[in-house]
Amino acid sequence: MIRYLVRRLLLTLPVLLGVATLVFLLIHLVPGDPARSMLGDTASQEEIDQLRRALGLDQPLLVQYQSFLTGLVRGDLGTSFRNGNPVTLEIRDRLFRTFQLAFAAMFVAMLIAIPLGILAAVFRGTAIDHGAMTLALVGISMPNFWLGPLLAILFAVYLGWLPVAGTGSLAHLVLPAVTLGAALAAILARMTRASLLEELRELYVLAARARGLSRIRAIVRHAFRNSLIPVVTIIGLQFGAVLTGTIITETIFAWPGVGRLLIQAINFRDYPLVQGCILFISFTYVMMNLLTDVTYGLLDPRIRYD
Amino acid sequence: MIRVGLLIVVIAAVAALFGPLLTPYDPASQELARRLEGPSLSHPLGLDELGRDILARLLAGTRISLLVGLAVVSMSSVVGMLMGSMAGYFGGRVDDVISRVIDVLMAFPGILLAIALVAVLGPSLTNVVLALSVIGWVGYARLVRGQALRARELDFVQAARALGAGSGRIILKHILPTAMPSIVVQATLGMAGAIIAEAALSFLGLGVQPPTPSWGTMLDAGRSHLFDAPHLTIFPGLAIALLVLGLNFVGDGLRDRVDPKLAK
Numbered sequence: 001m002i003r004y005l006v007r008r009l010l011l012t013l014p015v016l017l018g019v020a021t022l023v024f025l026l027i028h029l030v031p032g033d034p035a036r037s038m039l040g041d042t043a044s045q046e047e048i049d050q051l052r053r054a055l056g057l058d059q060p061l062l063v064q065y066q067s068f069l070t071g072l073v074r075g076d077l078g079t080s081f082r083n084g085n086p087v088t089l090e091i092r093d094r095l096f097r098t099f100q101l102a103f104a105a106m107f108v109a110m111l112i113a114i115p116l117g118i119l120a121a122v123f124r125g126t127a128i129d130h131g132a133m134t135l136a137l138v139g140i141s142m143p144n145f146w147l148g149p150l151l152a153i154l155f156a157v158y159l160g161w162l163p164v165a166g167t168g169s170l171a172h173l174v175l176p177a178v179t180l181g182a183a184l185a186a187i188l189a190r191m192t193r194a195s196l197l198e199e200l201r202e203l204y205v206l207a208a209r210a211r212g213l214s215r216i217r218a219i220v221r222h223a224f225r226n227s228l229i230p231v232v233t234i235i236g237l238q239f240g241a242v243l244t245g246t247i248i249t250e251t252i253f254a255w256p257g258v259g260r261l262l263i264q265a266i267n268f269r270d271y272p273l274v275q276g277c278i279l280f281i282s283f284t285y286v287m288m289n290l291l292t293d294v295t296y297g298l299l300d301p302r303i304r305y306d
Numbered sequence: 307m308i309r310v311g312l313l314i315v316v317i318a319a320v321a322a323l324f325g326p327l328l329t330p331y332d333p334a335s336q337e338l339a340r341r342l343e344g345p346s347l348s349h350p351l352g353l354d355e356l357g358r359d360i361l362a363r364l365l366a367g368t369r370i371s372l373l374v375g376l377a378v379v380s381m382s383s384v385v386g387m388l389m390g391s392m393a394g395y396f397g398g399r400v401d402d403v404i405s406r407v408i409d410v411l412m413a414f415p416g417i418l419l420a421i422a423l424v425a426v427l428g429p430s431l432t433n434v435v436l437a438l439s440v441i442g443w444v445g446y447a448r449l450v451r452g453q454a455l456r457a458r459e460l461d462f463v464q465a466a467r468a469l470g471a472g473s474g475r476i477i478l479k480h481i482l483p484t485a486m487p488s489i490v491v492q493a494t495l496g497m498a499g500a501i502i503a504e505a506a507l508s509f510l511g512l513g514v515q516p517p518t519p520s521w522g523t524m525l526d527a528g529r530s531h532l533f534d535a536p537h538l539t540i541f542p543g544l545a546i547a548l549l550v551l552g553l554n555f556v557g558d559g560l561r562d563r564v565d566p567k568l569a570k
Contacts, residue, residue, distance in 0.1 A: 146543030240415030
């Protein structure tokens with residue numbers, strides 16, 4: 001198992017390096033001079049030169065790359081151009097809110113999807129199945145930047161049940177979590193249905209039925225447990241989509257997380273902070289995928305020998 | 307479902323082509339005195355925050371959405387097919403390099419890389435298409451690579467090679483056609499993805515810039531008027547969801563036909 005873990009970790013390192021390199025190159029894609037772009041047209045040449053020195057843009061590209069990687073290893077992502085704070089600190093302050101939202105969304109998604117997927121599989125080919133799967137397709141097609149405002153109109157504006165934006169109580173978390181979790185719920189419902197149908201064809205389910213178990217008991221006690229393995233994997237793999245989704249959801253609901261920080265950084269042309277946020281989100285995504293792979297390896301030992 | 311999907315897509319295409327003929331209003335003309343007015347007989351979907359007809363703007367936005375979808379799918383599929391077939395057919399170093407680039411691009415979740423690219427290149431329609439194509443080709447490349455890996459060992463490909471056909475000819479005439487049904491499915495679903503991504507970027511202020519009508523920018527404008535004019539939010543979102551749903555219906559239907567095992 002340790003060999004498998006080490007191998008997976010080693011395979012991840014080049015990907016992380018590639019991601020870091022691409023993110024490093026981003027700032028050099030800025031048309032013209034990034035320093036001028038950040039300071040605007042009214043800035044003097046002296047101010048621009050000063051910022052270029054501060055960002056290290058006056059150094060040769062390779063030297064910049066080397067110091068970028070060195071900083072990265074030390075956990076130093078540079079300094080925010082807007083307020084002079086270390087980028088790592090800016091991200092750290094918002095980390096909790098982003099993870100709180102992401103996990104709440106995943107919880108909501110599972111709460112909706114798993115019963116829906118089971119119902120669709122149990123009543124396969126019936127109106128319940130068609131209804132559940134159409135609902136899932138609608139969920140996938142409904143962009144969160146529309147669902148969010150719609151939920152806000154209904155539950156905050158018309159019914160007044162929930163706050164429209166901000167943080168402070170559990171009620172503030174409900175609308176953002178449902179908005180973010182809806183698409184995942186749709187994917188999970190389809191996956192649960194497909195996975196459960198696959199298990200229902202297995203002989204052990206037939207054997208359980210032959211022993212006198214009712215169909216519902218055979219499903220709940222035997223097939224459902226095994227059908228969860230691919231569902232758990234999908235939950236892990238979809239974490240990236242949820243993380244990206246936080247960018248829009250946090251913007252809609254003024255949720256003070258890393259996603260909103262990224263959009264604010266883009267609007268202020270705070271490129272070091274943009275770089276930091278992009279790096280943080282993609283690194284988290286890669287590590288989450290690694291964790292999912294390893295968990296899958298633990299759940300199903302055959303995977304380790306692939 | 308595929309028929310319902312096709313119907314929605316055809317309606318959207320007609321709206322994009324003949325939009326200006328379907329409404330007497332110009333999408334840019336303003337009636338400030340009637341701003342935020344709700345749906346009425348003269349303006350079936352109401353007026354926006356500058357008193358512009360929402361139906362006229364939605365129809366103009368259909369053109370942008372379909373244009374972005376088609377442009378992204380065309381660019382990504384051509385690049386993806388080229389890269390994927392080269393990686394799968396030649397193998398070795400070529401495969402290693404292309405696969406590593408794919409790995410790195412796949413390490414960015416969703417549209418994060420597109421957001422990053424548009425953030426540095428500047429918000430515009432061209433940059434949105436470029437950014438979405440940069441992330442879009444990877445899906446096609448993975449698909450075609452897998453097909454090419456299998457196809458290069460097949461008898462008819464070996465026979466073509468033995469007859470002296472060049473690599474380019476083998477890829478174009480023998481390998482790509484085997485992957486074509488899956489590519490069409492990927493393109494249909496990819497178009498839905500590109501339309502949502504464009505609207506998302508425009509919603510975040512990183513895509514199409516006002517006053518050009520885009521469904522995403524219309525939704526963004528509606529955000530400030532959730533209390534007093536919810537119709538600004540409801541109609542553009544409905545348009546996006548319907549078109550994407552239509553494309554997903556078509557994509558799902560085609561996938562079931564290409565791979566009947568999935569339909570079970």
